[in-house]
Amino acid sequence: MSAVMPTYARYDVTFERGEGVYIVDTEGRRYLDFGAGIAVNALGHCHPHLVEALKAQAETIWHCSNLYHIPGQERLADRLAANSFADTVFFNNSGGEAVEMACKMARKYHAENGHPERYRVISVEGAFHGRSLAMIAAGRQEKHIKGFGPVTDGFDQVAFGNLNEMRAAITAETAAILVEPVQGEGGIRPMDADYLRALREIADEFGLLLLMDEVQTGVGRTGKLFAHEWSGVTPDVLASAKGLGGGFPIGACLAVQKVSDAMTAGSHGTTFGGNPMASAVGNAVLDVILEDGFLANVGRVSKRLMDGLQKLVADNPAVFSEVRGLGLMIGLKCVNEGANGELVKALIANGLLTVPAGDNIVRLLPPLVIEGSHVDEALSILGKTAKEMTVEGAG
Ligand SMILES: *Cc1c(COP(=O)(O)O)cnc(C)c1O
Numbered sequence: 001m002s003a004v005m006p007t008y009a010r011y012d013v014t015f016e017r018g019e020g021v022y023i024v025d026t027e028g029r030r031y032l033d034f035g036a037g038i039a040v041n042a043l044g045h046c047h048p049h050l051v052e053a054l055k056a057q058a059e060t061i062w063h064c065s066n067l068y069h070i071p072g073q074e075r076l077a078d079r080l081a082a083n084s085f086a087d088t089v090f091f092n093n094s095g096g097e098a099v100e101m102a103c104k105m106a107r108k109y110h111a112e113n114g115h116p117e118r119y120r121v122i123s124v125e126g127a128f129h130g131r132s133l134a135m136i137a138a139g140r141q142e143k144h145i146k147g148f149g150p151v152t153d154g155f156d157q158v159a160f161g162n163l164n165e166m167r168a169a170i171t172a173e174t175a176a177i178l179v180e181p182v183q184g185e186g187g188i189r190p191m192d193a194d195y196l197r198a199l200r201e202i203a204d205e206f207g208l209l210l211l212m213d214e215v216q217t218g219v220g221r222t223g224k225l226f227a228h229e230w231s232g233v234t235p236d237v238l239a240s241a242k243g244l245g246g247g248f249p250i251g252a253c254l255a256v257q258k259v260s261d262a263m264t265a266g267s268h269g270t271t272f273g274g275n276p277m278a279s280a281v282g283n284a285v286l287d288v289i290l291e292d293g294f295l296a297n298v299g300r301v302s303k304r305l306m307d308g309l310q311k312l313v314a315d316n317p318a319v320f321s322e323v324r325g326l327g328l329m330i331g332l333k334c335v336n337e338g339a340n341g342e343l344v345k346a347l348i349a350n351g352l353l354t355v356p357a358g359d360n361i362v363r364l365l366p367p368l369v370i371e372g373s374h375v376d377e378a379l380s381i382l383g384k385t386a387k388e389m390t391v392e393g394a395g
Helices: 048-058 071-082 095-112 133-139 163-169 193-206 276-289 294-315 339-349 372-394
Strands: 015-019 022-025 030-033 088-092 120-124 155-158 174-179 209-213 237-240 251-255 320-326 329-334 355-357 361-364
Touching: 030 372, 048 276, 071 088, 071 251, 071 276, 088 095, 095 133, 095 174, 095 209, 095 237, 095 251, 120 133, 133 155, 155 163, 163 193, 174 193, 193 209, 276 294, 294 320, 294 329, 294 372, 329 339, 339 355, 339 361, 339 372
Parallel strands: 120 155, 120 174, 174 209, 209 237
Antiparallel strands: 015 022, 022 030, 088 251, 237 251, 320 329, 329 361, 355 361
């Protein structure tokens, strides 16, 4: 038995190497990777431009403390700001850290503006914001908080899509509203533009900040650099991670000036965040994602996949009830309770990697570089697997 802690229920497969949108196990079997390490391998495996950037950086300087200037980090911040709502960026190491920082910033913003009593953050049912003590309080999922003691104070939660509940939950202590424009772990639940617009209006009316967790939805996943762009609504603070490093750990917290003005020298920090290696890879990811036509192609390939999945659902009504999502963040809802787990396993056996999510969903999060042929291959494996499930179900 391995000395690794038993926190994960792992699938019985070990991968040895990745080749673009394929991943190869230790027996030499190839799988089409529509999980992409949970939306991390945005450019697939071993993208030549990322490999080159990482190698070049590894031969120059690996780590340099944030006690000193880091040109690659400054360049990455400038580029993220230039291509988004944000004025400034802070680099973290993970998604959870970035979202937690967004919540810290909401408190500091109000404290600096004479309202230290405003510290509470309202999230939405089905949310997932990470696994720190504070972020499991924000996500408030029973399976994540059970056994971890008193739930950290400062977080409230309301029903998804319910504006009356949202308004009613706001008190003189509320600092911010925190949402994922498309809930990921919660089961690919997109928030429509009207809901996001209303949240923005409520935030403005009550002097709250609107925080967006785009850890999963960001960096091109939905066909825009950030998913909120589809709605025309801008946040005050945004957390990014997952795809931002294309497989190298990095997170980022993007903010408008009025919020980041509260983050004075010494108020926050990290040892590793935005180090030269992470920044080099982050910049290389942006080189590709921001290339002319790249995001438009995500939209085109998404349409082909969505059309095929609609047909898959229509052809297999005993297995799938619905397809939903945005861009290349897609969920297939299963009919039989808890069937998503079985389906993910059956798909692995048939050579397609996907990821289960809440609400009985099979998640498709392919690398953003997939082409039409990969879509067709995935649809063919999904169709075949659905037929197998139907036969089993009947027998
Ligand atoms: C994955 C995820 C996180 C947590 O990111 P980690 O890097 O695992 O800490 C937070 N929010 C959302 C929306 C995520 O998908």
